Amino acid sequence: MSYAIFSIIFYVINILLITPMLAKAQSGEQIPKVNKTFFILTALLAMILHHLSFRESAVHTSEGTSFSLLAVSSMISLVIALLVTVPAIFRVKTLAFLLPLVYSFAIINLLLTEFLSSQAVQWHRQVLFHIALSLLTYAVCFIAMLYSMQIVWLDNKLKQKKMMPSPAIPPLMMVERHFFRVMLTGFILLTATLISGSIYLLNAPDSSNLHKALFSFLSWIVFGILLIGHWKYHWRGKRMIIYTISGMILLTIAYFGSRIML
16 A cells, blocks of 8 residues: 555544544534544654655656646645644644645545646756745645635624534634734745746746746735735625635646646
8 A cells, every 4th residue: 555545544534533523512512532642643644644655756857856746736735734733733723623624635635646647747956945935835825715714604603603602613703813814924925936936937937937927926916905905994704705715716727727728
C-alpha cells in the first residue's frame, strides 16, 4: 500500500473522532470527550504520510522538480490541513467545525492523485520562494472561504433556532472576527505573491504566466473590495460569502485553470 492510502486511513479516523462530537454539540447533547493525544497522533501521521506521498510523486530533472497538477492540489490540501489542525490542537474553537471539511478535501485530493494522471508542472529552483508563497496564499484564502461558509451556516441555524447552546459551538461574532483576520492575512500574502510574481514575469514572460497574473490580480481586487466593505460598511452574511467564493474561483482559475486551458 502507498503512503497516500495510509494517509487517507488516518484522515478518516480523525473525521470519525471529530464528527460525533460536533453532531452532539449541535443538538445540545452531552459532548463525548475526545482523546486529545490519539487525535494529535493520528492527525500528525496523516499529514506526515500525506507529505511523503507528495514527495513520492516528484520527478527530479536538471531544471528542477516536476509534479502532476493533481499532486500540487494535494500539496495545497496538506498545507490547509496543517494550518487548521495546529491551531485547533491549541483550542482555537472556531476551527473545530472546519476539520472534517479540511480532512475530506485532503482525502479527495489524495484519491485523485493516486488513481488519476494529470498535466505535469515544472518547479524551477529560482522561483521556489514564489511557489511556496503562492501555495501558502491559496491555503489561507481557502480557509477564509470555509470560515465564510461556517458563518452563513451558523447564522441560519441561529435564526431558525435549530441549534442548542453549547461550549463547543463558537459565538458567531468570534467566527466573524477570525474570518476577517484570516482574510486580511490572505490578502497580504496575495499582495506579496503578486509582487514576487511580477518580478519573475519581467524576467521570464510567457502567456501562461500572464494568464495567472491577470486572474490573481482580479482575485486581489475582489478580496480588497470585501475587506473595505467590511471595514467601512460592515458587510456580513450573503454578500460576504459571495465575494469570498468569487475571489476563490478567480484564484483557482489563476492557479489551475491556466494550466488546463493553455
